[in-house]
Amino acid sequence: MTRRHFVFLLPLLALFLVLMVVVPSHPDDEASYITLAKRISHGYYTTGDNRALLDRNPAAPDLWFGPGLPIVLMPLVAVHSPQWLLRATGPIFLFLAVLVFYLLVRLRGSPRTALAAAYALGLYVPFWTLLPNVHSETLAIFLVVTSAYGLARYIQDRRLRHFALGSVALAWLALTRVAFGWVITGVLVLALAWWVLRRRPLAGRVAAIYAAALLLCVPWLAYTHARTHRYFVWGNSGSLSLYWMSTPYSGDLGDWHQANQVFTDPRLRAHRAFFRGLEGLTLAQQNAKIEHQALRNIAHNPVKYAKNVAANVSRMLFNTPYSFTRENTKTLLYAFPNSLVLGAIVLSLAVFVRRRRSLPPEGIPFLLLGAVALGLHALLSAYPRMLMPEVPIVLWFTALAVQESGLLRRGEGVVVQVPDQRSPEVVSRASKASN
16 A cells, blocks of 8 residues: 555545544443453453343443453553543544455555445445444454455465465454354355365455464463363353244244343233243253254244344344334445445446456455355344444446446556466456546
Protein backbone atom coordinates (compact mmCIF):
# COMPACT_ATOMS: atom_id res chain seq x y z
CA MET A 1 0.00 0.00 0.00
CA THR A 2 1.35 3.38 -0.96
CA ARG A 3 1.34 6.26 1.49
CA ARG A 4 -1.14 8.08 -0.73
CA HIS A 5 -3.73 5.31 -0.53
CA PHE A 6 -3.19 4.98 3.23
CA VAL A 7 -3.97 8.68 3.57
CA PHE A 8 -7.11 8.22 1.47
CA LEU A 9 -8.37 5.66 4.01
CA LEU A 10 -7.60 7.72 7.14
CA PRO A 11 -11.01 9.47 7.09
CA LEU A 12 -12.54 6.10 7.96
CA LEU A 13 -10.47 5.90 11.14
CA ALA A 14 -11.64 9.38 12.12
CA LEU A 15 -15.23 8.37 11.37
CA PHE A 16 -14.95 5.22 13.51
CA LEU A 17 -13.55 7.14 16.47
CA VAL A 18 -16.33 9.73 16.22
CA LEU A 19 -18.97 7.01 16.02
CA MET A 20 -17.50 5.39 19.13
CA VAL A 21 -18.51 8.53 21.02
CA VAL A 22 -21.70 9.45 19.17
CA VAL A 23 -23.48 6.10 18.86
CA PRO A 24 -25.31 5.23 22.11
CA SER A 25 -23.60 2.53 24.14
CA HIS A 26 -25.39 -0.59 25.33
CA PRO A 27 -24.37 -3.18 27.97
CA ASP A 28 -24.13 -6.32 25.84
CA ASP A 29 -21.00 -8.46 26.47
CA GLU A 30 -18.54 -5.68 27.33
CA ALA A 31 -18.43 -6.34 31.08
CA SER A 32 -17.82 -10.06 30.52
CA TYR A 33 -14.87 -9.47 28.21
CA ILE A 34 -13.29 -7.01 30.62
CA THR A 35 -13.85 -9.41 33.52
CA LEU A 36 -12.17 -12.23 31.56
CA ALA A 37 -9.22 -9.95 30.75
CA LYS A 38 -8.86 -9.23 34.49
CA ARG A 39 -8.93 -12.94 35.26
CA ILE A 40 -6.16 -13.62 32.73
CA SER A 41 -4.07 -10.83 34.24
CA HIS A 42 -4.44 -12.61 37.60
CA GLY A 43 -3.49 -16.01 36.17
CA TYR A 44 -6.80 -17.83 35.74
CA TYR A 45 -9.76 -17.97 33.31
CA THR A 46 -12.63 -20.07 34.69
CA THR A 47 -14.10 -19.84 38.18
CA GLY A 48 -15.73 -23.24 38.55
CA ASP A 49 -19.05 -21.56 39.42
CA ASN A 50 -21.78 -24.01 38.41
CA ARG A 51 -24.60 -21.59 39.26
CA ALA A 52 -23.82 -18.99 36.60
CA LEU A 53 -26.09 -20.36 33.88
CA LEU A 54 -29.21 -20.27 36.06
CA ASP A 55 -28.31 -17.33 38.32
CA ARG A 56 -30.75 -14.44 38.07
CA ASN A 57 -27.85 -11.98 37.98
CA PRO A 58 -25.27 -14.02 36.10
CA ALA A 59 -21.80 -13.15 35.08
CA ALA A 60 -20.76 -14.93 31.90
CA PRO A 61 -20.72 -18.69 32.59
CA ASP A 62 -17.34 -20.39 32.35
CA LEU A 63 -16.11 -20.95 28.77
CA TRP A 64 -19.01 -18.91 27.40
CA PHE A 65 -16.51 -16.75 25.49
CA GLY A 66 -13.21 -17.64 23.92
CA PRO A 67 -9.99 -16.01 25.16
CA GLY A 68 -9.09 -14.26 21.90
CA LEU A 69 -10.36 -10.78 22.77
CA PRO A 70 -9.67 -10.97 26.55
CA ILE A 71 -6.00 -11.74 25.80
CA VAL A 72 -5.82 -8.64 23.61
CA LEU A 73 -7.47 -6.52 26.31
CA MET A 74 -5.40 -7.98 29.13
CA PRO A 75 -2.39 -5.58 28.89
CA LEU A 76 -4.74 -2.57 28.91
CA VAL A 77 -6.75 -3.94 31.82
CA ALA A 78 -3.59 -4.81 33.75
CA VAL A 79 -2.49 -1.15 33.75
CA HIS A 80 -6.02 0.04 34.64
CA SER A 81 -6.70 1.76 31.31
CA PRO A 82 -9.81 3.94 31.17
CA GLN A 83 -12.96 2.56 29.61
CA TRP A 84 -12.70 4.78 26.52
CA LEU A 85 -9.31 3.26 25.69
CA LEU A 86 -10.68 -0.27 25.95
CA ARG A 87 -13.55 0.72 23.68
CA ALA A 88 -11.14 2.32 21.20
CA THR A 89 -9.90 -1.17 20.31
CA GLY A 90 -13.08 -1.61 18.25
CA PRO A 91 -12.48 1.32 15.87
CA ILE A 92 -8.80 0.37 15.61
CA PHE A 93 -9.51 -3.25 14.71
CA LEU A 94 -12.15 -2.20 12.19
CA PHE A 95 -9.75 0.27 10.56
CA LEU A 96 -7.02 -2.38 10.42
CA ALA A 97 -9.54 -4.68 8.73
CA VAL A 98 -10.18 -1.98 6.12
CA LEU A 99 -6.44 -1.58 5.48
CA VAL A 100 -5.83 -5.31 5.06
CA PHE A 101 -8.95 -5.62 2.93
CA TYR A 102 -7.54 -2.96 0.61
CA LEU A 103 -4.37 -5.05 0.25
CA LEU A 104 -6.44 -8.20 -0.33
CA VAL A 105 -8.48 -6.68 -3.16
CA ARG A 106 -5.34 -5.03 -4.57
CA LEU A 107 -3.85 -8.48 -5.21
CA ARG A 108 -6.38 -8.96 -8.01
CA GLY A 109 -7.75 -5.50 -8.67
CA SER A 110 -6.79 -1.98 -9.57
CA PRO A 111 -6.12 0.72 -6.97
CA ARG A 112 -9.48 2.25 -7.79
CA THR A 113 -11.30 -1.05 -7.24
CA ALA A 114 -9.43 -1.71 -3.98
CA LEU A 115 -10.11 1.77 -2.64
CA ALA A 116 -13.82 1.55 -3.49
CA ALA A 117 -14.04 -1.89 -1.87
CA ALA A 118 -12.25 -0.69 1.28
CA TYR A 119 -14.68 2.20 1.64
CA ALA A 120 -17.64 -0.11 1.03
CA LEU A 121 -16.41 -2.25 3.91
CA GLY A 122 -15.85 0.70 6.23
CA LEU A 123 -19.22 2.28 5.39
CA TYR A 124 -21.22 -0.88 6.05
CA VAL A 125 -23.53 0.71 8.61
CA PRO A 126 -24.22 -2.34 10.84
CA PHE A 127 -20.51 -2.37 11.75
CA TRP A 128 -21.01 0.99 13.41
CA THR A 129 -23.27 -0.55 16.07
CA LEU A 130 -20.19 -2.37 17.40
CA LEU A 131 -18.10 0.73 17.99
CA PRO A 132 -19.45 2.27 21.24
CA ASN A 133 -18.76 -0.89 23.29
CA VAL A 134 -16.17 -3.63 23.53
CA HIS A 135 -17.17 -6.34 21.06
CA SER A 136 -15.37 -9.40 19.74
CA GLU A 137 -16.83 -8.95 16.25
CA THR A 138 -14.47 -6.11 15.28
CA LEU A 139 -11.49 -8.32 16.09
CA ALA A 140 -13.16 -11.21 14.26
CA ILE A 141 -13.68 -9.08 11.14
CA PHE A 142 -9.99 -8.11 11.19
CA LEU A 143 -8.95 -11.76 11.62
CA VAL A 144 -11.18 -12.99 8.77
CA VAL A 145 -9.66 -10.43 6.40
CA THR A 146 -6.13 -11.14 7.62
CA SER A 147 -6.53 -14.90 7.26
CA ALA A 148 -7.91 -14.38 3.75
CA TYR A 149 -4.94 -12.19 2.83
CA GLY A 150 -2.45 -14.73 4.23
CA LEU A 151 -4.17 -17.58 2.36
CA ALA A 152 -4.28 -15.66 -0.93
CA ARG A 153 -0.60 -14.76 -0.69
CA TYR A 154 0.36 -18.32 0.25
CA ILE A 155 -1.52 -19.69 -2.76
CA GLN A 156 0.39 -17.20 -4.86
CA ASP A 157 3.97 -17.57 -3.62
CA ARG A 158 3.96 -20.45 -1.06
CA ARG A 159 6.07 -18.45 1.38
CA LEU A 160 6.22 -19.60 4.98
CA ARG A 161 5.43 -16.14 6.38
CA HIS A 162 2.12 -16.04 4.50
CA PHE A 163 1.33 -19.59 5.61
CA ALA A 164 1.96 -18.52 9.20
CA LEU A 165 -0.12 -15.35 8.81
CA GLY A 166 -3.12 -17.26 7.47
CA SER A 167 -3.01 -20.08 10.00
CA VAL A 168 -2.38 -17.87 13.06
CA ALA A 169 -5.19 -15.50 12.06
CA LEU A 170 -7.60 -18.44 11.62
CA ALA A 171 -6.61 -19.92 14.98
CA TRP A 172 -7.06 -16.57 16.74
CA LEU A 173 -10.42 -16.23 15.01
CA ALA A 174 -11.53 -19.54 16.53
CA LEU A 175 -10.44 -18.34 19.97
CA THR A 176 -12.26 -15.02 19.48
CA ARG A 177 -15.57 -16.34 18.15
CA VAL A 178 -15.69 -19.97 19.27
CA ALA A 179 -18.22 -20.94 16.58
CA PHE A 180 -15.41 -20.50 14.07
CA GLY A 181 -13.67 -23.46 15.66
CA TRP A 182 -16.37 -25.60 14.06
CA VAL A 183 -16.18 -23.53 10.87
CA ILE A 184 -12.43 -24.16 10.58
CA THR A 185 -12.99 -27.86 11.21
CA GLY A 186 -15.71 -27.99 8.56
CA VAL A 187 -13.61 -26.21 5.92
CA LEU A 188 -10.67 -28.50 6.72
CA VAL A 189 -12.81 -31.60 6.17
CA LEU A 190 -14.10 -30.21 2.85
CA ALA A 191 -10.60 -29.23 1.70
CA LEU A 192 -9.25 -32.69 2.55
CA ALA A 193 -12.11 -34.33 0.65
CA TRP A 194 -11.43 -32.02 -2.29
CA TRP A 195 -7.75 -32.97 -2.25
CA VAL A 196 -8.45 -36.71 -1.96
CA LEU A 197 -10.95 -36.66 -4.83
CA ARG A 198 -9.21 -34.24 -7.21
CA ARG A 199 -5.58 -34.10 -6.03
CA ARG A 200 -5.52 -30.39 -6.70
CA PRO A 201 -2.49 -28.50 -5.29
CA LEU A 202 -4.83 -25.67 -4.28
CA ALA A 203 -6.86 -28.03 -2.08
CA GLY A 204 -3.68 -29.27 -0.43
CA ARG A 205 -2.52 -25.74 0.41
CA VAL A 206 -5.90 -24.78 1.83
CA ALA A 207 -6.02 -27.96 3.91
CA ALA A 208 -2.48 -27.31 5.19
CA ILE A 209 -3.33 -23.82 6.46
CA TYR A 210 -6.55 -24.95 8.12
CA ALA A 211 -4.86 -27.99 9.67
CA ALA A 212 -2.13 -25.73 11.09
CA ALA A 213 -4.81 -23.39 12.48
CA LEU A 214 -6.57 -26.31 14.16
CA LEU A 215 -3.25 -27.52 15.57
CA LEU A 216 -2.62 -24.09 17.09
CA CYS A 217 -5.98 -24.40 18.90
CA VAL A 218 -5.01 -27.64 20.68
CA PRO A 219 -3.96 -25.84 23.91
CA TRP A 220 -7.41 -24.26 24.16
CA LEU A 221 -9.14 -27.56 23.42
CA ALA A 222 -6.99 -29.25 26.05
CA TYR A 223 -8.01 -26.56 28.53
CA THR A 224 -11.73 -26.94 27.79
CA HIS A 225 -11.38 -30.73 28.09
CA ALA A 226 -9.76 -30.35 31.49
CA ARG A 227 -12.71 -28.21 32.63
CA THR A 228 -15.58 -30.13 31.02
CA HIS A 229 -14.15 -33.67 30.56
CA ARG A 230 -15.51 -33.57 27.00
CA TYR A 231 -13.48 -33.62 23.81
CA PHE A 232 -13.49 -30.93 21.14
CA VAL A 233 -15.35 -28.33 23.18
CA TRP A 234 -14.84 -24.84 21.81
CA GLY A 235 -17.16 -23.15 24.31
CA ASN A 236 -20.28 -23.57 26.44
CA SER A 237 -22.66 -21.27 24.58
CA GLY A 238 -23.67 -23.57 21.73
CA SER A 239 -25.93 -25.89 23.70
CA LEU A 240 -28.26 -23.16 24.92
CA SER A 241 -28.34 -21.55 21.47
CA LEU A 242 -29.32 -24.87 19.92
CA TYR A 243 -31.99 -25.39 22.60
CA TRP A 244 -33.73 -22.12 21.80
CA MET A 245 -33.58 -22.89 18.08
CA SER A 246 -35.19 -26.29 18.73
CA THR A 247 -38.07 -25.08 20.89
CA PRO A 248 -41.32 -26.66 19.67
CA TYR A 249 -43.71 -24.05 21.13
CA SER A 250 -45.61 -21.93 18.64
CA GLY A 251 -44.75 -18.57 20.20
CA ASP A 252 -41.00 -19.23 20.14
CA LEU A 253 -39.14 -18.23 16.97
CA GLY A 254 -35.71 -19.56 17.87
CA ASP A 255 -34.17 -16.38 19.27
CA TRP A 256 -31.90 -16.62 22.29
CA HIS A 257 -32.90 -15.99 25.92
CA GLN A 258 -30.87 -16.09 29.10
CA ALA A 259 -31.63 -19.26 31.03
CA ASN A 260 -32.58 -17.30 34.14
CA GLN A 261 -35.31 -15.45 32.19
CA VAL A 262 -37.32 -18.66 32.13
CA PHE A 263 -38.05 -18.18 35.84
CA THR A 264 -39.05 -14.50 35.53
CA ASP A 265 -40.73 -14.12 32.13
CA PRO A 266 -44.27 -15.58 32.09
CA ARG A 267 -44.04 -16.00 28.31
CA LEU A 268 -41.33 -18.63 28.85
CA ARG A 269 -43.11 -20.59 31.58
CA ALA A 270 -43.39 -23.64 29.32
CA HIS A 271 -39.62 -24.14 29.69
CA ARG A 272 -39.51 -23.91 33.50
CA ALA A 273 -39.87 -27.60 34.27
CA PHE A 274 -36.91 -28.48 32.08
CA PHE A 275 -34.64 -25.74 33.46
CA ARG A 276 -35.53 -26.62 37.07
CA GLY A 277 -34.15 -30.06 36.28
CA LEU A 278 -30.74 -28.46 35.66
CA GLU A 279 -30.40 -27.16 39.21
CA GLY A 280 -27.69 -28.87 41.20
CA LEU A 281 -25.81 -30.14 38.14
CA THR A 282 -22.34 -29.00 37.17
CA LEU A 283 -22.08 -26.57 34.27
CA ALA A 284 -20.75 -29.33 32.01
CA GLN A 285 -23.68 -31.58 32.98
CA GLN A 286 -26.13 -28.73 32.41
CA ASN A 287 -24.79 -28.16 28.91
CA ALA A 288 -24.86 -31.87 28.10
CA LYS A 289 -28.49 -32.14 29.23
CA ILE A 290 -29.49 -28.99 27.31
CA GLU A 291 -27.83 -30.34 24.17
CA HIS A 292 -29.57 -33.71 24.54
CA GLN A 293 -32.97 -32.04 24.96
CA ALA A 294 -32.34 -29.79 21.94
CA LEU A 295 -31.56 -32.77 19.72
CA ARG A 296 -34.70 -34.53 20.97
CA ASN A 297 -36.76 -31.46 20.14
CA ILE A 298 -35.35 -31.36 16.62
CA ALA A 299 -35.96 -35.07 16.07
CA HIS A 300 -39.58 -34.80 17.25
CA ASN A 301 -40.38 -31.44 15.60
CA PRO A 302 -38.21 -31.09 12.46
CA VAL A 303 -40.69 -28.81 10.67
CA LYS A 304 -40.76 -26.35 13.57
CA TYR A 305 -36.96 -26.38 13.69
CA ALA A 306 -36.83 -25.64 9.95
CA LYS A 307 -39.17 -22.68 10.49
CA ASN A 308 -36.95 -21.41 13.30
CA VAL A 309 -33.90 -21.73 11.03
CA ALA A 310 -35.66 -19.62 8.42
CA ALA A 311 -36.52 -17.04 11.08
CA ASN A 312 -32.92 -17.14 12.27
CA VAL A 313 -31.56 -16.33 8.81
CA SER A 314 -34.00 -13.43 8.67
CA ARG A 315 -32.74 -12.20 12.06
CA MET A 316 -29.14 -12.25 10.88
CA LEU A 317 -30.03 -10.27 7.80
CA PHE A 318 -32.84 -7.98 8.93
CA ASN A 319 -32.85 -8.18 12.76
CA THR A 320 -36.37 -9.60 12.76
CA PRO A 321 -38.46 -11.58 13.81
CA TYR A 322 -38.11 -12.07 17.57
CA SER A 323 -40.42 -14.00 19.86
CA PHE A 324 -43.11 -11.87 21.54
CA THR A 325 -41.65 -8.70 19.97
CA ARG A 326 -42.90 -6.41 17.23
CA GLU A 327 -40.63 -4.92 14.59
CA ASN A 328 -39.20 -1.48 15.31
CA THR A 329 -37.24 1.16 13.44
CA LYS A 330 -33.93 -0.53 14.33
CA THR A 331 -34.83 -3.16 11.76
CA LEU A 332 -34.17 -0.60 9.01
CA LEU A 333 -30.60 -0.22 10.26
CA TYR A 334 -29.97 -3.76 9.02
CA ALA A 335 -32.65 -4.24 6.37
CA PHE A 336 -31.33 -1.72 3.85
CA PRO A 337 -27.58 -2.50 4.10
CA ASN A 338 -28.16 -6.25 4.08
CA SER A 339 -30.52 -5.96 1.13
CA LEU A 340 -27.54 -4.44 -0.66
CA VAL A 341 -25.41 -7.36 0.54
CA LEU A 342 -27.93 -9.80 -0.93
CA GLY A 343 -27.86 -7.81 -4.17
CA ALA A 344 -24.06 -7.99 -4.14
CA ILE A 345 -24.23 -11.78 -3.79
CA VAL A 346 -26.60 -12.01 -6.76
CA LEU A 347 -24.32 -9.78 -8.85
CA SER A 348 -21.25 -11.85 -7.97
CA LEU A 349 -23.02 -15.08 -8.85
CA ALA A 350 -24.27 -13.64 -12.14
CA VAL A 351 -20.73 -12.64 -13.15
CA PHE A 352 -18.70 -15.62 -11.95
CA VAL A 353 -21.15 -18.36 -12.95
CA ARG A 354 -20.67 -17.21 -16.55
CA ARG A 355 -16.96 -16.44 -16.15
CA ARG A 356 -15.79 -19.17 -13.82
CA ARG A 357 -12.30 -19.26 -15.28
CA SER A 358 -11.76 -15.62 -14.34
CA LEU A 359 -12.32 -16.35 -10.63
CA PRO A 360 -8.97 -16.28 -8.77
CA PRO A 361 -7.97 -19.57 -7.14
CA GLU A 362 -8.46 -18.22 -3.62
CA GLY A 363 -12.12 -17.65 -4.47
CA ILE A 364 -12.99 -21.30 -3.79
CA PRO A 365 -11.61 -21.40 -0.21
CA PHE A 366 -13.14 -17.98 0.48
CA LEU A 367 -16.49 -19.35 -0.67
CA LEU A 368 -16.08 -22.42 1.54
CA LEU A 369 -15.35 -20.28 4.60
CA GLY A 370 -18.34 -18.02 4.01
CA ALA A 371 -20.77 -20.83 3.22
CA VAL A 372 -19.77 -23.00 6.19
CA ALA A 373 -19.89 -20.02 8.56
CA LEU A 374 -23.31 -18.94 7.35
CA GLY A 375 -24.64 -22.50 7.47
CA LEU A 376 -23.42 -23.05 11.02
CA HIS A 377 -24.79 -19.75 12.34
CA ALA A 378 -28.15 -20.46 10.69
CA LEU A 379 -28.52 -23.60 12.83
CA LEU A 380 -27.92 -21.84 16.17
CA SER A 381 -29.63 -18.77 17.62
CA ALA A 382 -27.96 -15.77 16.02
CA TYR A 383 -28.09 -11.99 15.78
CA PRO A 384 -27.04 -9.69 12.92
CA ARG A 385 -23.56 -9.35 14.40
CA MET A 386 -22.96 -13.08 13.84
CA LEU A 387 -23.14 -12.36 10.11
CA MET A 388 -20.69 -9.45 10.18
CA PRO A 389 -17.38 -11.37 9.91
CA GLU A 390 -18.60 -12.86 6.61
CA VAL A 391 -19.34 -9.46 5.02
CA PRO A 392 -15.73 -8.90 3.80
CA ILE A 393 -15.93 -12.18 1.87
CA VAL A 394 -19.06 -10.99 0.06
CA LEU A 395 -17.49 -7.62 -0.73
CA TRP A 396 -14.32 -9.27 -2.07
CA PHE A 397 -16.35 -11.26 -4.59
CA THR A 398 -18.40 -8.19 -5.42
CA ALA A 399 -15.35 -5.97 -6.01
CA LEU A 400 -13.87 -8.46 -8.46
CA ALA A 401 -17.24 -9.06 -10.10
CA VAL A 402 -17.72 -5.33 -10.64
CA GLN A 403 -14.24 -5.06 -12.13
CA GLU A 404 -14.66 -8.15 -14.28
CA SER A 405 -17.97 -6.91 -15.65
CA GLY A 406 -16.41 -3.61 -16.65
CA LEU A 407 -18.46 -1.44 -14.29
CA LEU A 408 -15.14 -0.17 -12.96
CA ARG A 409 -12.12 0.21 -15.18
CA ARG A 410 -9.34 -2.15 -14.22
CA GLY A 411 -6.71 0.55 -14.37
CA GLU A 412 -3.29 -0.62 -13.27
CA GLY A 413 -4.30 -3.95 -11.79
CA VAL A 414 -1.72 -6.20 -10.23
CA VAL A 415 -1.21 -9.42 -12.17
CA VAL A 416 -0.62 -12.39 -9.91
CA GLN A 417 0.83 -15.40 -11.72
CA VAL A 418 -0.54 -18.73 -10.52
CA PRO A 419 0.42 -21.01 -13.40
CA ASP A 420 -0.91 -24.25 -11.93
CA GLN A 421 -4.36 -22.76 -11.17
CA ARG A 422 -5.21 -20.38 -14.00
CA SER A 423 -5.28 -21.00 -17.70
CA PRO A 424 -2.90 -19.10 -20.02
CA GLU A 425 -5.89 -17.32 -21.53
CA VAL A 426 -6.95 -15.94 -18.12
CA VAL A 427 -3.43 -14.82 -17.32
CA SER A 428 -3.14 -13.20 -20.73
CA ARG A 429 -6.45 -11.39 -20.24
CA ALA A 430 -5.38 -10.17 -16.80
CA SER A 431 -2.07 -8.90 -18.20
CA LYS A 432 -4.02 -6.58 -20.47
CA ALA A 433 -5.93 -5.04 -17.56
CA SER A 434 -3.75 -1.94 -17.53
CA ASN A 435 -4.20 -1.19 -21.23
